[in-house]
Amino acid sequence: MKRKHKLGDPLISIVIPAFNEARGIQAAIGTVDEIVANEFEGYEILVVDDGSKDDTCEKIRELACKNPSIKLIKLTKNFGKEAALVAGLRKSRGQVVVVLDSDLQHPPSLILDMYQIWKTRGVKVVNGVKKERQQEGFFKRVSAASFYALMKTLTGSDLKNQTDFKLMDREVVDRYVELPENRRFFRGLIPWLGYSSENVYFSPDQRNAGTTGWSLPGLAKMGIMAICSFSSLPMQGVTLLGCATFLASIVMGIHTIGMKLTGQAVEGFATVILLLLFVGSVIMISLGIIGQYISMIYHEVKRRPGYLIEQTVNIDETE
Ligand code: UDP
Ligand code: MG
Numbered sequence: 001m002k003r004k005h006k007l008g009d010p011l012i013s014i015v016i017p018a019f020n021e022a023r024g025i026q027a028a029i030g031t032v033d034e035i036v037a038n039e040f041e042g043y044e045i046l047v048v049d050d051g052s053k054d055d056t057c058e059k060i061r062e063l064a065c066k067n068p069s070i071k072l073i074k075l076t077k078n079f080g081k082e083a084a085l086v087a088g089l090r091k092s093r094g095q096v097v098v099v100l101d102s103d104l105q106h107p108p109s110l111i112l113d114m115y116q117i118w119k120t121r122g123v124k125v126v127n128g129v130k131k132e133r134q135q136e137g138f139f140k141r142v143s144a145a146s147f148y149a150l151m152k153t154l155t156g157s158d159l160k161n162q163t164d165f166k167l168m169d170r171e172v173v174d175r176y177v178e179l180p181e182n183r184r185f186f187r188g189l190i191p192w193l194g195y196s197s198e199n200v201y202f203s204p205d206q207r208n209a210g211t212t213g214w215s216l217p218g219l220a221k222m223g224i225m226a227i228c229s230f231s232s233l234p235m236q237g238v239t240l241l242g243c244a245t246f247l248a249s250i251v252m253g254i255h256t257i258g259m260k261l262t263g264q265a266v267e268g269f270a271t272v273i274l275l276l277l278f279v280g281s282v283i284m285i286s287l288g289i290i291g292q293y294i295s296m297i298y299h300e301v302k303r304r305p306g307y308l309i310e311q312t313v314n315i316d317e318t319e
Contacts, residue, residue: 011042012115013094017084018047018102022054024209025102029063029070032100032108037069039112046071046315047102048088051078064313072313079307081213082184085164087307090177091315098167099186100128104208106165110200114167117198124172124195128165131201140216147223154231157191165202166190182306183299185226192230228292235293238286245282 014032018025029045036043047064049057049072057074064070073087085099096118100106106128114126136144148160164186168176172195179189191197228234252275259265 011044011094012036012040012111013092013097014043014045014111015085015088015092015097015099016045016047016102017050017081017088018052018056018060019050019078019081019084019213020052020054020056021102021210022052022056022059024104024207025056025059026063027208028102028104028108029060031104032111033063033067033070035108035111039115042094044069044071044092044094046073046088046091048084049074050081050084051075061313068314071315072311073309073315074311076308076310081164082186083307085186086177086184087309089173091312092173095170096167097170097173098165100165103210105204105206106163107202107205110165110202111167113200117200118167118169121198122196123198124169125190125197126167127190127197127199128163129199129201130161130163131203132161140219143219143223147227150227151188151230154227154233155188157188159187159191162187162191163204169195171195181229181300182304183225183229183296184306185222185229188226188230224292225296228296232293234289238289241282241286245279 014036016029016032021028025047029047032045036045047060047070049060057072060070060072064072071091073091075084075087079087089097089099096115098111098114100108100111110128114128117123117126148158152158152160168190172190172193175193176186176189
């Protein structure tokens with residue numbers, strides 16, 4: 001069934017962040033273009049080149065020169081996917097905006113189902129949710145599961161199997177880009193905005209080309225940032241940790257004084273060493289947790305822009 005829209009109907013924007021995707025980017029944009037061009041009268045595909053080191057930018061530019069609906073935003077360097085998303089969302093003009101990856105892991109055909117849900121059910125957000133996780137190593141599976149469990153306990157929102165593949169109403173996009181924070185976690189912040197949403201389920205495909213841009217340390221850093229930007233509970237946990245060691249020290253103190261008063265020698269040197277090591281570790285971990293929050297405050301108070309645009313193609317900068 002065709003769902004062609006007449007002039008004046010809402011424009012749909014597709015935002016695609018791309019980092020070192022030269023091998024697959026043209027195929028991905030081509031697939032998305034074919035789907036949306038067939039179904040919507042007005043559309044734009046905003047591809048954000050997030051400081052790629054390969055030919056990604058040239059490949060996008062090549063397509064943009066042939067098709068004015070394909071728009072290029074080139075960032076000065078690699079600012080990370082979250083920043084690239086904000087850059088694309090800020091330039092988007094559609095009544096609805098869809099965010100999807102540039103490696104065809106998010107099936108573009110689902111855009112039409114998402115659009116229908118937005119149109120008929122009146123929800124402001126449609127989430128692409130993974131039916132099952134891709135084949136991943138044991139360590140990645142376990143760390144992802146721990147992250148989502150911790151995130152749910154700390155923030156109350158269940159992000160398991162949620163992805164960045166989302167359709168959003170213009171209102172949601174405007175609220176999202178207006179948020180003052182620089183360090184963002186798109187997947188967590190969109191539910192935080194609180195708009196009505198529905199899920200559509202998909203099985204992620206393998207990447208069409210290239211390899212993932214995420215390293216394990218990168219993922220860990222992102223996870224810690226996400227948890228700390230949604231909850232101050234870990235920092236309050238430091239106080240609890242302090243209270244627990246204080247209680248233990250009272251018990252041990254009474255025991256030690258009791259031993260001394262009854263003329264018995266306080267037990268071994270080993271106990272002292274163990275206690276020192278234990279208290280030292282508690283202090284270091286606590287400082288680390290507090291340091292994480294201070295570093296986030298430090299990055300936010302500098303008020304540096306989250307990204308810089310070097311060049312755009314097919315985008316009217318006067319608007
Ligand atoms: N990406 C980006 N900047 C980065 C890393 C990734 O724009 O610094 C893009 C990447 O090109 C892809 C999307 O973010 O379109 C998801 O990245 P990837 O496929 O590497 O992540 P995964 O699917 O493994 O979670
Ligand atoms: Mg991917």
